Amino acid sequence: xxxxxxxxxxxxxxxxxxxxxxxxDPELPVTVLERGPDVSYAACGIPYxxxxxxxxxxxxxxxxxxYFRRERRIAVRTGxxxxxxDPDARRVRTAAGEEIGYRDLVVATxxxxxxxxxxxxxxxxVIALRDLVSARRVQERLEGRASPRALxxxxxxxxxxxxxxxxDRGAAVTVVELLPRLLPALPEPVAAxxxxxxxxxxxxxxxxxxxxxxxxxxxxxxxxxxxxTDRFDLVVLGTGVxxxxxxxxxxxxxxxxxxxxxxxRRGRTSVRGIWAAGDCATAWHRxxxxxxxxxxxxxxxxxxxxxxxxxxxxxRRFAGVLGSWVSTAFGVGFGATGxxxxxxxxxxxxxxxxxxxxxxxxxxxxxxxPVVVRLVWDEPTGRLLGGQVAGRGEVAALLHVLSAALxxxxxxxxxxxxxxxxxxPLAALRGPIERAAAAAIGDAP
Amino acid sequence: xxxxxxxxxxxxxxxxxxxxxxxxDPELPVTVLERGPDVSYAACGIPYxxxxxxxxxxxxxxxxxxYFRRERRIAVRTGxxxxxxDPDARRVRTAAGEEIGYRDLVVATxxxxxxxxxxxxxxxxVIALRDLVSARRVQERLEGRASPRALxxxxxxxxxxxxxxxxDRGAAVTVVELLPRLLPALPEPVAAxxxxxxxxxxxxxxxxxxxxxxxxxxxxxxxxxxxxTDRFDLVVLGTGVxxxxxxxxxxxxxxxxxxxxxxxRRGRTSVRGIWAAGDCATAWHRxxxxxxxxxxxxxxxxxxxxxxxxxxxxxRRFAGVLGSWVSTAFGVGFGATGxxxxxxxxxxxxxxxxxxxxxxxxxxxxxxxPVVVRLVWDEPTGRLLGGQVAGRGEVAALLHVLSAALxxxxxxxxxxxxxxxxxxPLAALRGPIERAAAAAIGDAP
Numbered sequence: 001x002x003x004x005x006x007x008x009x010x011x012x013x014x015x016x017x018x019x020x021x022x023x024x025d026p027e028l029p030v031t032v033l034e035r036g037p038d039v040s041y042a043a044c045g046i047p048y049x050x051x052x053x054x055x056x057x058x059x060x061x062x063x064x065x066x067y068f069r070r071e072r073r074i075a076v077r078t079g080x081x082x083x084x085x086d087p088d089a090r091r092v093r094t095a096a097g098e099e100i101g102y103r104d105l106v107v108a109t110x111x112x113x114x115x116x117x118x119x120x121x122x123x124x125x126v127i128a129l130r131d132l133v134s135a136r137r138v139q140e141r142l143e144g145r146a147s148p149r150a151l152x153x154x155x156x157x158x159x160x161x162x163x164x165x166x167x168d169r170g171a172a173v174t175v176v177e178l179l180p181r182l183l184p185a186l187p188e189p190v191a192a193x194x195x196x197x198x199x200x201x202x203x204x205x206x207x208x209x210x211x212x213x214x215x216x217x218x219x220x221x222x223x224x225x226x227x228x229t230d231r232f233d234l235v236v237l238g239t240g241v242x243x244x245x246x247x248x249x250x251x252x253x254x255x256x257x258x259x260x261x262x263x264x265r266r267g268r269t270s271v272r273g274i275w276a277a278g279d280c281a282t283a284w285h286r287x288x289x290x291x292x293x294x295x296x297x298x299x300x301x302x303x304x305x306x307x308x309x310x311x312x313x314x315x316r317r318f319a320g321v322l323g324s325w326v327s328t329a330f331g332v333g334f335g336a337t338g339x340x341x342x343x344x345x346x347x348x349x350x351x352x353x354x355x356x357x358x359x360x361x362x363x364x365x366x367x368x369x370p371v372v373v374r375l376v377w378d379e380p381t382g383r384l385l386g387g388q389v390a391g392r393g394e395v396a397a398l399l400h401v402l403s404a405a406l407x408x409x410x411x412x413x414x415x416x417x418x419x420x421x422x423x424x425p426l427a428a429l430r431g432p433i434e435r436a437a438a439a440a441i442g443d444a445p
Numbered sequence: 446x447x448x449x450x451x452x453x454x455x456x457x458x459x460x461x462x463x464x465x466x467x468x469x470d471p472e473l474p475v476t477v478l479e480r481g482p483d484v485s486y487a488a489c490g491i492p493y494x495x496x497x498x499x500x501x502x503x504x505x506x507x508x509x510x511x512y513f514r515r516e517r518r519i520a521v522r523t524g525x526x527x528x529x530x531d532p533d534a535r536r537v538r539t540a541a542g543e544e545i546g547y548r549d550l551v552v553a554t555x556x557x558x559x560x561x562x563x564x565x566x567x568x569x570x571v572i573a574l575r576d577l578v579s580a581r582r583v584q585e586r587l588e589g590r591a592s593p594r595a596l597x598x599x600x601x602x603x604x605x606x607x608x609x610x611x612x613d614r615g616a617a618v619t620v621v622e623l624l625p626r627l628l629p630a631l632p633e634p635v636a637a638x639x640x641x642x643x644x645x646x647x648x649x650x651x652x653x654x655x656x657x658x659x660x661x662x663x664x665x666x667x668x669x670x671x672x673x674t675d676r677f678d679l680v681v682l683g684t685g686v687x688x689x690x691x692x693x694x695x696x697x698x699x700x701x702x703x704x705x706x707x708x709x710r711r712g713r714t715s716v717r718g719i720w721a722a723g724d725c726a727t728a729w730h731r732x733x734x735x736x737x738x739x740x741x742x743x744x745x746x747x748x749x750x751x752x753x754x755x756x757x758x759x760x761r762r763f764a765g766v767l768g769s770w771v772s773t774a775f776g777v778g779f780g781a782t783g784x785x786x787x788x789x790x791x792x793x794x795x796x797x798x799x800x801x802x803x804x805x806x807x808x809x810x811x812x813x814x815p816v817v818v819r820l821v822w823d824e825p826t827g828r829l830l831g832g833q834v835a836g837r838g839e840v841a842a843l844l845h846v847l848s849a850a851l852x853x854x855x856x857x858x859x860x861x862x863x864x865x866x867x868x869x870p871l872a873a874l875r876g877p878i879e880r881a882a883a884a885a886i887g888d889a890p
Contacts, residue, residue, distance in 0.1 A: 042807065042809070042874075044807075044869055044874075045807060045809060045810075045869045048809075048810060048869055048870065053810065053811060053870075054809050054810065054811075059809040060809060157868075296866075296867075297867060297874060298864065298865070298866065298867050298874065299864070301874065301875075302864075319859070319862035319864075320864070321864050322863075322864040323864075324864045324865055324866035325866045325867075325868075326866035326867065326868045326871060327868050328868055328870050328871050333868075335866050335868070336866075337864075337866060362487065362489075364487070364490060364499050364504040364505060365490075365493060365499065366498060393839070394838070394839040394842060394871060395871065396865075396866060396867075396868065396872035397839060397842030397843060397845070397846065397872070398842060398845075399865070399866050400842070400843075400846045400863075400865045400866070400872070400876070400878075401842065401845045401846050401849050402849075403863050403864055403865045403866070404846050404847075404850045404853065404860070404865075405849045405852070405853060407850070407853060407855060407859055407860075407862075407863045408849065408850060408852060408853010408854060408855050409853060410849065410852060410853050414852055414853075415852075417764035417852075418767075418845075418848050418849055419743065419744070419747075419764075419765070419766050419767040419768075419769045419782075419848055419852070420743065420769055420841075420844070420845045420848045420849075421743065421769035421770045421771035421780050421781075421782060421841060421844050421845070422489065422741075422742060422770075422771065422841075423489060423602075423606075423770075423771045423772050423778075423780070423841065424487065424489055424490045424493055425493065425498075425773055426771060426773050426778050426839060426840065426841035427841035427842070427845070429489075429742060429743065429746065430746075431845070433845075443750075
């Protein structure tokens with residue numbers, strides 16, 4: 001086989017790149033090296049498998065390796081770990097010592113959990129959820145225990161999703177957060193409904209509390225938080241991730257924000273022939289106008305497609321991210337898009353912000369649910385800069401409205417005057433976004 | 446009282462105008478004349494009262510006349526019908542012969558049902574739903590009948606909502622539509638899921654069928670459709686509305702699209718001192734760039750506020766409508782925003798359109814529901830021109846995304862690259878809008 005595209009990493013970014021390169025160039029040899037046993041799985045779906053909502057992990061696998069070989073003529077090789085790149089010879093070396101030549105190399109190595117610096121963080125039974133392998137370890141830990149006790153460390157979206165999943169599986173869940181409140185990624189009025197729901201469902205919620213150490217105790221674990229030691233059947237770490245940038249860095253690729261592989265808007269690294277995409281790489285932020293590190297599945301997919309198209313000969317530039325994410329835990333959806341006031345101020349804007357409560361349908365319709373919308377805008381120009389949303393119900397779509405508004409550079413006035421359709425059971429006459437936007441322009445009671 | 450603002454009509458547009466004028470000018474005398482017994486009611490909520498979902502019609506009344514008098518110092522007078530305007534003397538005459546002077550007059554007389562030109566269309570028991578008075582007539586007709594038979598004429602959004610409401614109340618419902626399929630306001634692939642749900646729930650659906658006559662029969666009605674006569678307990682007309690423009694026309698106000706009162710973007714008619722807003726008036730269409738008649742509650746509210754602000758001394762221009770509407774019937778939400786291909790072609794665009802099915806969440810999450818999204822765009826520029834959506838679940842928010850995209854003049858490429866957040870239980874990795882937009886730019890399998 002002549003040297004074509006070699007992709008390192010077989011999940012969202014890697015397989016998007018491989019598939020798009022194949023589409024763009026039907027003749028290009030495409031090889032994907034994945035060190036784990038699984039490819040093309042929905043990592044974001046793992047909590048719903050743990051919760052028992054999704055029956056089998058098979059449902060989370062969009063396509064297996066065989067599908068890519070047969071239907072796409074992409075040589076997907078699982079259990080093959082790339083350990084180094086020779087950019088001059090254009091060769092990848094694997095852990096088994098194999099040398100694989102490439103014309104183009106896409107690094108899509110993802111991110112790995114950032115373990116808290118405490119003794120015992122690497123014990124069996126302490127699991128940082130990242131892939132199907134770690135998810136299977138959680139399942140094994142839960143199996144056969146009638147009422148397991150679980151400790152979740154960290155209350156970002158992943159921590160909250162896992163806390164809910166473990167509650168759904170019948171576990172008594174304790175959540176520990178180092179900062180003084182749950183879900184510190186969101187402003188207080190937006191985080192509040194999530195925190196209230198978590199407090200009602202969990203056995204214990206401890207904020208402003210530090211995990212100090214974990215020790216083995218028979219088939220369980222002893223975790224010490226702020227000097228108090230309790231026994232758990234498993235500990236789930238939701239303490240963030242760091243980019244797997246080492247293989248690219250050793251090949252000479254420049255690094256950017258938070259140590260991620262620096263790429264341009266086509267996905268090129270600083271080394272000729274090497275591209276990067278997904279959680280290991282930076283992404284163009286269209287509001288900040290610079291490369292940032294924001295590891296989301298949506299970005300990984302989009303960046304993978306861009307890199308693959310360019311490798312395949314179709315010049316394409318990444319439109320960039322808005323920093324959009326959404327999550328749900330304990331029946332409350334929450335998320336953000338665009339900038340928060342701090343990021344906006346750093347970027348040279350003069351941000352203003354407010355929040356309003358609204359309802360997702362007319363108040364007289366049974367089941368109307370409260371939603372909190374916070375808007376961030378540039379005070380001198382009125383330009384919308386971001387939004388954060390939380391509430392029971394379908395808040396993802398509210399965030400999508402704000403993403404579309406950001407993509408169109410709407411002002412808060414234009415957002416208030418958007419002409420959104422209304423019917424009582426599905427939308428309020430003035431929905432929560434319109435209410436917040438109207439308030440932002442001083443046009444509401 | 447010195448001559449101030451007089452508003453003719455006490456619902457959405459009229460009371461919005463009155464309230465906004467009051468806010469803008471705390472000293473302005475404001476009088477609202479409403480010929481009916483009710484003010485400030487949610488006409489769009491009537492089907493949910495008929496259905497039994499909303500317990501009392503009181504829930505549909507946002508504020509009663511007393512509230513406006515007491516809290517807003519707006520003299521709301523119900524049961525007072527304005528019959529003519531003397532624009533030179535700036536006086537309104539009421540049916541009782543009273544003369545009321547004004548400095549500014551806002552005509553907010555709404556629209557009335559357009560009755561089909563058949564014998565018996567004005568019989569008692571044949572009800573065109575428009576206001577609380579007509580809704581009470583429906584309730585009276587249903588009361589005490591164990592399994593009423595109802596005929597719904599017309600399958601626009603109002604007809605479909607009423608058909609569902611009557612089914613929910615236990616009626617055996619027949620729907621008659623003159624055109625060859627249900628919900629002709631939407632393109633076939635978008636109307637299809639609504640039609641399928643209606644077909645399953647209704648006793649009978651007759652399309653391409655003409656209502657020929659209605660005759661009384663004891664306490665019931667005999668309706669003849671395409672030569673076949675059946676007995677019904679009530680007939681509900683959903684055959685459209687026409688603007689109540691006569692009082693303004695007789696005062697010399699110019700008329701526009703479909704005979705509605707022609708206004709400019711501030712709400713001014715062609716006659717000095719006379720303004721108009723809501724279903725009786727035209728509205729600026731920002732994509733067509735002209736005044737059109739599209740009677741929706743959202744527009745009435747927005748226009749009323751604009752006219753009121755201008756009367757109160759705050760110069761404001763109406764941003765304009767996009768033609769956004771949404772409805773739901775038989776568990777399927779549906780609606781549209783922007784232009785359909787015919788309207789786009791009439792406006793000088795070169796429209797293209799396609800539809801795609803997607804899901805409102807990841808396919809492996811139980812309860813993921815199919816959604817059809819159709820996009821219309823300008824082929825040479827890629828500019829999004831409109832969209833139509835149908836599906837089970839929260840489709841209003843999908844339409845709001847498209848409205849925001851239209852407000853921002855996004856191209857279909859920009860819509861596809863919008864960076865929308867994703868979490869499996871609330872949103873698919875590539876949602877139905879993104880899928881359709883990707884297909885529109887040839888960027889999807």
